[in-house]
Amino acid sequence: MAKNRIVIVEDEDAIARMIAMNLKVANYDTQVYFDGAEAASALETDHAYDLALLDVMVPGMDGFALLEIMKLYQIPVIFLTAKDDLASKIQGLTGGAEDYIVKPFEVLELLVRIEKVLERSNKVSHVLKILNMEINFEEHTVRQNGQEVALKPMEFELLAVLAKNKNIAISRENLLKMVWGIDYLGETRTVDVHIGQLRKKLGLGGQIKTISKVGYRLE
Amino acid sequence: MKIRTKIVLISSIAVLTAAFLVNAMVLWMTSKSWSNEAYAQAYQNSFVVMSEAEEGLNLSGSEVDKARLEYYFKTYRLENNQRDFYTVCIQEDTEGEGRMHYEEIYNHTIFSPQKLMSQTYTDCEDKMGIMYCSFEYGGGKYLIFRKSFAQGVEIFRIEDVTYVQQQAEQLAVSMGLSTLGIMAVMVLFLYLILKRLLKPLQELNETAGQMAEGVYDRRVEIHTPDEIGQLGESFNRMAEAVEMRTHSLEESEKRKTLFMGNLTHELKTPMTAISGYAQMLLSMKLTPEDQEEALHYIYEECNRLERLSKKMMKLLELDQDTELTCIDISAERLFEAAGKACQVILKEKQITLECIQQGEHFQVDPDLMTDVLINLIDNGVKASEPGSKIILRAGENYIEVQDFGRGIPQEEQEKILEPFYMIDKSRSRKSGGAGLGLALTAMIVKRHNVSLRIESKEGEGSRMILQFV
Structure with a gap:
């Protein structure tokens, strides 16, 4: 399946590169522009993007003006900005942006929000192929080498989160929140038990890595 | 109470007091001169009567001719249309030791001889020896002139001078009324003038009220160069100062907010980058090149923060008045x-x-x-x-x-x-x-x-x- 393409407009070199690097690891294609006007003119020829990450204060053309252009090409927009005053948020969201993330942000948060926006705009496929597995989110099934593996619901959800964020270590606390929900009062030990089940059932002993002091990562 | 009402009230009281005093004095002097005049007139009339009686009756003899006296007053004078108020009597010491008896010859008054005799008389200081006294009876005022002739004949002539008092009362009423009329006109006039004069004050008040609500660009119009005008000028100067001061405060507040906004932005950007790269290094499987790049960016952004904080420190130092x-x-x-x-x-x-x-x-x-x-x-x-x-x-x-x-x-x-x-x-x-x-x-x-x-x-x-x- 084709990778989702994301356009980034951010004038801070360090941050633009950081986002790009993250998205690359999370299996997205990225294009970075440091200047709003430059991005706008480039979009005229190539606008096959699934998502745009826009800084509000960029030279050339500001984020709010770029948002209008993105709407023309039906590209969903997430604002990424240091401006955390309510007026800007309201202007961004009522203007048609899908989300508004204030700097400084956590990378995992950015990835989750990107995923949610892509899901809302139906730009993710229901099937994710990773390693020798084929995860079908609609059917809630996992096939390994074409052979269906029976997983419990929570084991499936855990695998889905790890697969969607492959190569990214996620802490046990975050896994609890993302799989079992914020209200779940279980211990982080639950995560370890389910990870153990996944490793055993799918033979992923080497691929699901334990990163000390951080959490688990599917490679 | 409005200042206009106060001024009108105070000046009305002052004018009324003055008018009252002046009126009273004028009234007193006028009535005095009128009563003097009335006295002179009455004396003149009495003098004529007394002289005629003295001449016509020849009372200097030893015996009184009562019939002649009666005739003179009751018939002669009346026929000559000289109706006057007289009492004529003869005074006799009938029983001796000062116990007097009065024989009434003619009386055209309501008073008895005894009553008339009992008054205290003042000498008119003339050659005729006429005496007079003033006498009040039943709300009226009378002057009694008396002359004693030989053989105990006494002639009293009574002059009604009530009209003097009535005239004085009328004068008092008309003076009071005209004073009140003038006062009313004056008060109305004063009220209108004050309204006009104090209008700038009203405007000043309204403008000050607006300024209190934050409209600082209002000024009052100066109409006159008097104290109110000067007050207006001072007020305008004050308003100018307030507006400038408020403006500069607002400006500096705006600058400060902008400064803080910019500062947070300047801090957030490198911090986002540093924490982002650090998270990546911690949680992701990166190629060695990417790892190096991440470390490089972290180092650079830290330098940037350091430069920023140094400059900020310097700015703060300079801001304090060292x-x-x-x-x-x-x-x-x-x-x-x-x-x-x-x-x-x-x-x-x-x-x-x-x-x-x-x-x-x-x-x-x-x-x-x-x-x-x-x-x-x-x-x-x-x-x-x-x-x-x-x-x-x-x-x-x-x-x-x-x-x-x-x-x-x-x-x-x-x-x-x-x-x-x-x-x-x-x-x-x-x-x-x-x-x-x-x-x-x-x-x-x-x-x-x-x-x-x-x-x-x-x-x-x-x-x-x-x-x-």
């Missing part, structure tokens, strides 16, 4: 220090620094002034193409830094001295700026009471001139 340590220093030494500090950046871009001075001396804080020059040179270097030059020039009362770079657009010239202002953000960032250098320069220059003038033409370069007083 004394500057100004000494007499030559331009040569200042230029030397600045040149040395800028050596690296000059070399990087291969820009030559030219110092022109003829031994000028300046009274400045050497460290701070060197900072100013460094900032200005740094700015010039950022604007210049590689291989060009920058001139440091000292003259009488001025130091200037000239570059031949791209120049500063007219509309940006004022803003570049504001904290965090960058004409071209991405380009400035790449050359390591945070937008604080010129703000710092402006602050130092201000503390030295030196003015910073910018002369710049796009495409030709800029001259930053420090004008000493």
Whole structure:
């Protein structure tokens, strides 16, 4: 399946590169522009993007003006900005942006929000192929080498989160929140038990890595 | 109570009191002269009667002719149409030892001889020996004239002078009424005049009220050069001062908010980058090249934060009113220090620094002034193409830094001295700026009471001139 393409407009070199690097690891294609006007003119020829990450204060053309252009090409927009005053948020969201993330942000948060926006705009496929597995989110099934593996619901959800964020270590606390929900009062030990089940059932002993002091990562 | 009402009330009371006193005096004097006149008239009439009686009756004899007396008064005088109020009587000491008996001859009054005799009489001091007294009876006022003749004949003539008092009363009433009338007109007039006079006060009050609600651009109109006009002028001056002060406070508040906003932005950006790269290094499987790049960015952003905090500290230090340590220093030494500090950046871009001075001396804080020059040179270097030059020039009362770079657009010239202002953000960032250098320069220059003038033409370069007083 084709990778989702994301356009980034951010004038801070360090941050633009950081986002790009993250998205690359999370299996997205990225294009970075440091200047709003430059991005706008480039979009005229190539606008096959699934998502745009826009800084509000960029030279050339500001984020709010770029948002209008993105709407023309039906590209969903997430604002990424240091401006955390309510007026800007309201202007961004009522203007048609899908989300508004204030700097400084956590990378995992950015990835989750990107995923949610892509899901809302139906730009993710229901099937994710990773390693020798084929995860079908609609059917809630996992096939390994074409052979269906029976997983419990929570084991499936855990695998889905790890697969969607492959190569990214996620802490046990975050896994609890993302799989079992914020209200779940279980211990982080639950995560370890389910990870153990996944490793055993799918033979992923080497691929699901334990990163000390951080959490688990599917490679 | 309104001031208008007060003034009207007070002046009415004053005028009324004065009018009352004057009226009373006039009334007293008039009634006195009237009663004198009435007395004189009455005396005149009595004198005539008494003389006629004396002549006509010849009472100087030894025996009284009662019939003749009666005839004279009852018939003769009446026939001659001389009706008057008389009482004529004969006084006899019938029983001796002062016990008097009065025989009434003629009485055209309501008073008995005894009653008339019992009054106390005053001598009119004339040759005839007429006496008089004033007498009040039943609300009327009368004058009684009396003359004693020989053989105990007494003639009383009574004159009614009640009209004098009535006249005085009428006068009092008409005077009172006219006073009240005049007062009413005066009060009305005063009220209207005061309304007109005090109108500016009303306007002043309204304007002050509006100012209290935050409308500071209101002024009152000055109609007259009197105290109210002066008050208006003073008020306008005060309003001017309040408006200016409020405006400058608002401005400084706005600047502060902007400064804080910019500062948070400047802090957030490197922090986002640092924490982002650190998270990546911690949680992701990165290629060695990416790892190196991440570390490089973390290092760079940390440097940026350090530079920012140093400059911020300096700005804060300068903001507090610490004394500057100004000494007499030559331009040569200042230029030397600045040149040395800028050596690296000059070399990087291969820009030559030219110092022109003829031994000028300046009274400045050497460290701070060197900072100013460094900032200005740094700015010039950022604007210049590689291989060009920058001139440091000292003259009488001025130091200037000239570059031949791209120049500063007219509309940006004022803003570049504001904290965090960058004409071209991405380009400035790449050359390591945070937008604080010129703000710092402006602050130092201000503390030295030196003015910073910018002369710049796009495409030709800029001259930053420090004008000493």
